[in-house]
Amino acid sequence: MNENMQIILDKIKEYDKIIIFRHFRPDGDAIGSTKGFATLLKNSFPEKKIYLQNSDFSNYLAFLGGEDEPLPDEEYADALGIVLDSGTAKRISNQKYVLCKELIKIDHHIPVESYANYEWVEEHRSSTCEMVAAFYDAFKSELKMSKEAATYIYTGMVTDSGRFRFREVSGETMRLAGLILDQGIDTDTLYANLYMDDVESLRFESYVHRKMQISPNGVASMYVSKRIKKKFKLSNEDASSCVSFMDSIKGSLIWIAFIEGDNGEIRVRLRSRFVTISELAEKYNGGGHACASGATVHSKAEAKALLNEADALLKEYKEKNEGWL
Ligand code: AMP
Numbered sequence: 001m002n003e004n005m006q007i008i009l010d011k012i013k014e015y016d017k018i019i020i021f022r023h024f025r026p027d028g029d030a031i032g033s034t035k036g037f038a039t040l041l042k043n044s045f046p047e048k049k050i051y052l053q054n055s056d057f058s059n060y061l062a063f064l065g066g067e068d069e070p071l072p073d074e075e076y077a078d079a080l081g082i083v084l085d086s087g088t089a090k091r092i093s094n095q096k097y098v099l100c101k102e103l104i105k106i107d108h109h110i111p112v113e114s115y116a117n118y119e120w121v122e123e124h125r126s127s128t129c130e131m132v133a134a135f136y137d138a139f140k141s142e143l144k145m146s147k148e149a150a151t152y153i154y155t156g157m158v159t160d161s162g163r164f165r166f167r168e169v170s171g172e173t174m175r176l177a178g179l180i181l182d183q184g185i186d187t188d189t190l191y192a193n194l195y196m197d198d199v200e201s202l203r204f205e206s207y208v209h210r211k212m213q214i215s216p217n218g219v220a221s222m223y224v225s226k227r228i229k230k231k232f233k234l235s236n237e238d239a240s241s242c243v244s245f246m247d248s249i250k251g252s253l254i255w256i257a258f259i260e261g262d263n264g265e266i267r268v269r270l271r272s273r274f275v276t277i278s279e280l281a282e283k284y285n286g287g288g289h290a291c292a293s294g295a296t297v298h299s300k301a302e303a304k305a306l307l308n309e310a311d312a313l314l315k316e317y318k319e320k321n322e323g324w325l
Pocket residue numbers: 023087088091109268269270285286287288289292293294295296
């Protein structure tokens with residue numbers, strides 16, 4: 001057991017009020033880990049006040065339910081803040097986390113920044129939800145799981161691991177997933193929520209397959225302009241999903257989506273097989289995991305420069321390695 005887990009449990013016991021945060025533009029792991037952890041704590045310590053305080057929302061994950069109404073600022077002063085699944089302070093969805101008396105970070109991203117009083121970071125974990133499951137496993141005799149909490153946690157484990165496909169998935173991941181699954185999760189409904197798409201999204205997917213570019217050494221990329229977003233009536237969240245449409249192209253070991261924002265920023269989503277792309281993301285105001293990172297650029301020229309660097313990285317990888325697909 002990681003020594004920080006005991007510190008975190010002791011801190012939770014010490015406080016009457018706990019406020020839970022995640023990163024903005026939430027994914028299944030951000031929502032699953034925060035809602036799962038909050039529900040686990042509510043079940044286990046019904047006398048404590050536990051709040052989820054975040055400033056944005058995900059339509060795609062709306063089936064998991066909402067969060068709490070905003071608290072007045074003065075409510076933060078005597079609270080323990082817990083941030084799950086956010087590697088950096090800048091990405092925390094609600095910047096009022098600074099008002100909390102003490103702060104805990106629980107995360108599985110590559111640790112680029114320390115921002116809390118107590119930090120439990122395990123980058124080898126396939127999801128933050130896996131860490132929440134491990135936390136429950138370590139303190140089972142004191143904590144109370146429920147089907148609701150398990151559904152949130154399992155959702156994050158399933159989504160962040162690419163349905164238990166990514167290399168971070170270990171025997172421990174599967175043992176913990178089994179522990180959580182045994183709480184009686186309705187997987188039919190969960191997977192229907194995760195897989196069903198409307199017709200417009202499928203049309204957008206086929207558009208991406210027609211229009212994506214492949215660089216000389218195989219980097220697949222798609223630039224989603226404001227015009228395309230308007231044409232397909234895409235939210236920023238819908239538009240950014242296109243990165244996953246390029247994930248199974250032979251020889252394209254790196255694939256990148258550029259999504260033009262309304263504020264002049266271009267969001268970059270980088271994914272890869274075998275090749276580490278987090279260092280490239282870090283050069284462009286980003287970071288993340290070895291094979292899944294995010295970044296931000298401010299012009300088409302900068303997007304092109306990033307793409308050229310990705311192409312050079314893939315060239316070097318292919319020259320030095322064998323057995324890739
Ligand atoms: P995304 O493509 O935005 O889903 O990001 C992929 C992974 O990289 C996620 O795990 C993010 O948490 C992480 N990530 C995205 N943007 C950043 C950033 N600016 N700094 C650090 N990590 C990031």
